[in-house]
Amino acid sequence: MLNVKKIRKDFPMxxxxxxxxxxxIYFDNAATTFKPQAVIDAVxxxxxxxxxNAHRGDYELSxxxxxxxxxxxxxxxxxxxxxxxxxxxTSGASESLNLVAYGYGQKYLTEGDIVLSSEAEHASxxxxxxxxxxxTKATLDFIPLLDTGKIxxxxxxxxxxxxxxxxxLAQVTNVLGYVVDIQKICEIAxxxxxxxxxxxxxxxxxxxxxxxxxxxxxxxxxxxxxCGPTGVGVLYGKYELLQMSDPFMFGGGSNARFDMCGxxxxxxxxxxxxxxxxxxxxxxxxxxxINYIMNIGMExxxxxxxxxxxxxxxxxxxxxxxxxxxxxxxxxxxxxNIKDVFSQDAATYFSDYGIAIRSGQHCAKLLMNKLNTSxxxxxxxxxxxxxxxxxxxxxxxxxxxxxxMLDVFF
Amino acid sequence: xxxxxxxxxxxxxxxMDHYKYPKNHKLNDSNEYIEKHMASESCxxxxxxxxxxxxxxxxxxxxxxxxxxxxxxxxSIMSDLLKGKTITDARQIxxxxxxxxxxxxxxxxxxxxxxxxQNVGNQANRxxxxxxxxxxxxxxxxxxEKQNG
Numbered sequence: 001m002l003n004v005k006k007i008r009k010d011f012p013m014x015x016x017x018x019x020x021x022x023x024x025i026y027f028d029n030a031a032t033t034f035k036p037q038a039v040i041d042a043v044x045x046x047x048x049x050x051x052x053n054a055h056r057g058d059y060e061l062s063x064x065x066x067x068x069x070x071x072x073x074x075x076x077x078x079x080x081x082x083x084x085x086x087x088x089x090t091s092g093a094s095e096s097l098n099l100v101a102y103g104y105g106q107k108y109l110t111e112g113d114i115v116l117s118s119e120a121e122h123a124s125x126x127x128x129x130x131x132x133x134x135x136t137k138a139t140l141d142f143i144p145l146l147d148t149g150k151i152x153x154x155x156x157x158x159x160x161x162x163x164x165x166x167x168x169l170a171q172v173t174n175v176l177g178y179v180v181d182i183q184k185i186c187e188i189a190x191x192x193x194x195x196x197x198x199x200x201x202x203x204x205x206x207x208x209x210x211x212x213x214x215x216x217x218x219x220x221x222x223x224x225x226x227c228g229p230t231g232v233g234v235l236y237g238k239y240e241l242l243q244m245s246d247p248f249m250f251g252g253g254s255n256a257r258f259d260m261c262g263x264x265x266x267x268x269x270x271x272x273x274x275x276x277x278x279x280x281x282x283x284x285x286x287x288x289x290i291n292y293i294m295n296i297g298m299e300x301x302x303x304x305x306x307x308x309x310x311x312x313x314x315x316x317x318x319x320x321x322x323x324x325x326x327x328x329x330x331x332x333x334x335x336x337n338i339k340d341v342f343s344q345d346a347a348t349y350f351s352d353y354g355i356a357i358r359s360g361q362h363c364a365k366l367l368m369n370k371l372n373t374s375x376x377x378x379x380x381x382x383x384x385x386x387x388x389x390x391x392x393x394x395x396x397x398x399x400x401x402x403x404x405m406l407d408v409f410f
Numbered sequence: 411x412x413x414x415x416x417x418x419x420x421x422x423x424x425x426m427d428h429y430k431y432p433k434n435h436k437l438n439d440s441n442e443y444i445e446k447h448m449a450s451e452s453c454x455x456x457x458x459x460x461x462x463x464x465x466x467x468x469x470x471x472x473x474x475x476x477x478x479x480x481x482x483x484x485x486s487i488m489s490d491l492l493k494g495k496t497i498t499d500a501r502q503i504x505x506x507x508x509x510x511x512x513x514x515x516x517x518x519x520x521x522x523x524x525x526x527x528q529n530v531g532n533q534a535n536r537x538x539x540x541x542x543x544x545x546x547x548x549x550x551x552x553x554x555e556k557q558n559g
Contacts, residue, residue, distance in 0.1 A: 344454050344478040348533050361454045361476075374476050375454050405479065406425060409529045409536075410418040 002296065002304045008384050010036040010292075022354025025389045030174060030202060030333055030380035031358055032224045035289070042288035043229055046281040054280055055271075069280060072287035073270075076234055079290045080219065081210040086242065088235040088270040089283055093201040094124040095248070096220030096235035097168075099273060100197050101128030103245035104218075105166060111137035113165045116194070118143045118151050119369075120173040125199045129168060138165070149176045149326070149370045153184050164194045171203035175360075175378070176326040177333025179203070186215045195241065201225055205382075206305055206331060208298040211236050223282065228289030232282035235273070242269035251275030301383045305332040308381050308390065315394045321401055325371050332381040340402040343375040352408035353396045415518070415525050424526040428483035433490045434472040438462070443470070444553055446546040455481040455539060459489075459546035463554040466497045471547060478539055480530060485543025487524050497551050504544055511537055 008014050013034040016024045026034065052061045054069040077084040090096045105128070109115070115129045119142050126140075133140045141164075143156050151169065167189045171182050186196045195217040200209060205226035211219050218241065222233040237245070247254050247266065254275040257265040266272040293301065309332050316322050316336065325335040338346045347359035361375040379393070414420050437445075442462055449456040457475030461468055471489040488507075492500045507524055509516035513531045530540040 342454075342478045344536075344539070345480070348536055351535070352533070359454060361456070402426075406422050409425075409480075409532055410422060 002300055002383060004304075004384065004386055007296070008386075010038070011384055012037060012040070014384060018351075018354035020352065020354070023392075025355040025385075025393060027355060027357045027379040027381060027385065027389075027393065029382035029385075030177070030225075030378060032230065033205065033227050033382055034384065035227055035229070035285075036292050038292050039228060039285045039288045043281045043285040046284050053277055065280065068284055068287075069278075072283045075287045075290050079294060080204070080236060081212050082236050083239065085268070085270060086236055086239050088237065088242065088273045089278055090220075090233050090235050090273075091231055091279070092222040092224070092233035093199060093220045094222075094233075096218075096233055097125050097197070097199060098128045099235055099248045100168075100218045100220070100237070100245070101132045102248050103273075104195075104241065105129065105132035105138075106135050107246055108244075109133070109136035109138040109165060112163060113138040114161075114163045115140050115166045115168065116143060116156075116159055116164050117141075117168045118173075119145050120149060120151060120175060120178070121168075121170055122174045122199060122201070124201075125168055125170060125197075129166070143169075145370060147370060148178075149173075150178045151180050153181055153188070156185060157188055160188055160192050160194070162192055164189070164192055166197060167194050168197040168199070170199040170201070171209070172206070172331050172333075174202050174333075175376070176335055177202070177329050177331035177380070178326065179207075179330045182214045182216055186217075190215070202331070202333070205293075207302045217241055223286035223289060226289055226293060229279070229282040229285035232279050232286050234286075237269070239269060242273075245269075245273075247273045247275065249273075249275045296383065304383050305381060306330060308332065308385060308387065309334065311387055312379070312381065312390045312393070315390070316397065319394070319398050322397060325373075325376060334379045334381075335376050336379070337373060337376055338397070338400045338405075341400055341405050343377050345405045346377055346400050349400050349405055349408055350393075350396060353392075355393055355396060421526040421528070424487075424523050425479065425483045428486040428523075429479045432473075432482055432486035434470075434493070435474060435486065436472055437474045438470070438472055443472075444550050444557075446550050446553075448475075448542050448546045454478065455542050457481065457485060457542060457546070459485065459543055459550065461547060461550040461554070463497070463551065466555075466558075468492050468495050468497065468500055468547075468551075473543060473546075477542070478536075480527070480536055480539035481542050484524070484527055484540045485546075487522075487526070488543045488547060491522055491524055492547060497555070500547070500551065504548060507544060508541070511540055 011034045050065050054065045073084050073087045076087045143159050146152050172179050189196045197218040198216045200219050200221040204221040217238050219236040224230040254272045255264055256267050321339050323337045343359035350357050358378040443460040445460045447458050455477040457477050459473040462470040471493050473485050503520050506516045506520045527540045
């Protein structure tokens with residue numbers, strides 16, 4: 001069991017108050033997460049004690065930074081059960097997904113090929129493939145969702161054929177938080193010779209992930225959603241696929257040799273994808289975040305989040321003014337609305353009591369067709385949230401209606 | 411100014427009334443109207459504002475779209491208040507409205523029902539909602555002036 005009380009002491013943000021003096025209740029963890037002191041220290045330590053570039057220079061400090069930078073790669077590899085040379089550092093999940101769409105998709109897709117995705121995807125996993133399809137004349141197609149908004153393996157099977165070259169899906173969808181059976185998807189896709197790209201931004205921070213067991217071909221995630229710094233993330237790719245892919249960006253660090261005739265000899269993966277000076281402090285911060293999380297244990301984090309979610313949803317079901325859109329799922333994301341109150345008005349009401357949740361308009365097609373609403377509220381919990389916070393959230397939630405929603409302006 | 415316009419209950423009911431029953435809430439197909447689409451990434455509000463401007467007079471203003479209480483009601487009140495005004499008068503009213511939103515001294519008389527938004531600055535992240543329709547009409551007036559340059 002988690003010692004949440006002790007864990008909370010590691011996060012300076014959690015002792016902050018809102019402008020009106022309320023305790024800060026942060027339920028927007030699907031957007032980003034707070035950082036433990038260990039991560040903040042790792043970032044500061046780089047600037048205080050090292051500060052020099054990686055992969056450059058022959059002096060002592062440079063060597064030390066290099067060692068630390070590469071040991072971060074080992075930490076990531078160990079975390080997701082990959083090989084160290086399969087870990088590419090990027091600016092985050094968005095860049096990772098773009099890298100696959102540009103560096104692999106645009107290189108190998110041709111007219112008649114199909115890229116298969118779903119209506120529940122985040123823009124970062126759809127827009128790069130729309131572009132790739134525009135350039136290569138391939139077709140982007142979607143797996144139809146169940147009425148609940150879930151992605152169903154049977155529906156996926158019906159969409160599979162030998163023209164499908166790429167399947168690209170989030171392991172946990174960002175609006176409704178449903179967990180997709182990636183292992184099964186990979187098994188089926190591979191039978192048809194398609195590769196599978198996984199957006200792990202919403203899954204990796206919350207559940208154990210083993211890329212070898214999933215057998216996915218690419219896996220993308222961001223550090224900031226798992227207690228790490230912003231502006232850094234990872235693309236995992238099977239080594240032979242990384243070697244086949246072009247970098248998204250060229251420059252110092254990615255090439256071994258070049259000449260004035262235009263001959264470029266690229267370095268092997270992962271270095272060919274890492275041009276320019278990276279966010280070194282963020283990579284070191286990500287390492288600290290992963291160590292922090294592994295120390296608590298992904299299994300424990302996952303179990304606690306589900307317990308907290310169930311505690312939250314059970315009380316929300318009792319509230320007459322609440323509509324829940326994902327009553328049953330296996331992630332900390334609860335998507336809902338307050339009856340007769342526009343989502344943004346409700347979010348402002350919550351905010352007035354120190355509660356941070358997201359109001360948002362999501363993939364219009366998904367929500368209009370499946371949920372009959374154009375925007376929703378999303379509360380997303382993490383392992384540092386508590387039942388006491390949930391109780392307070394429920395109390396505020398019960399107060400919101402069409403008559404009270406304007407209270408916060410007067 | 412009428413003291414009633416300082417009573418929070420009255421101000422709330424003005425906002426709710428314009429939210430539930432927005433004025434001029436229908437777009438026009440006529441090509442005499444110019445249109446501005448207001449949508450931002452940071453906010454859900456997504457509205458279209460149209461204006462029929464002839465001889466520097468705002469003959470008609472209408473809008474439609476998906477928006478929160480504050481954005482819908484403030485745009486509805488704007489359309490009611492500025493309809494029939496000259497561009498010059500409209501600009502003066504808009505300028506007073508912005509002073510009010512920024513919590514500076516302003517002329518209440520010119521703003522009529524728009525004084526309902528005097529406290530929107532209490533929720534700084536919602537100021538954008540209270541000005542979205544006003545930004546749109548300002549840009550439409552500029553467009554009209556350029557066209558008639």
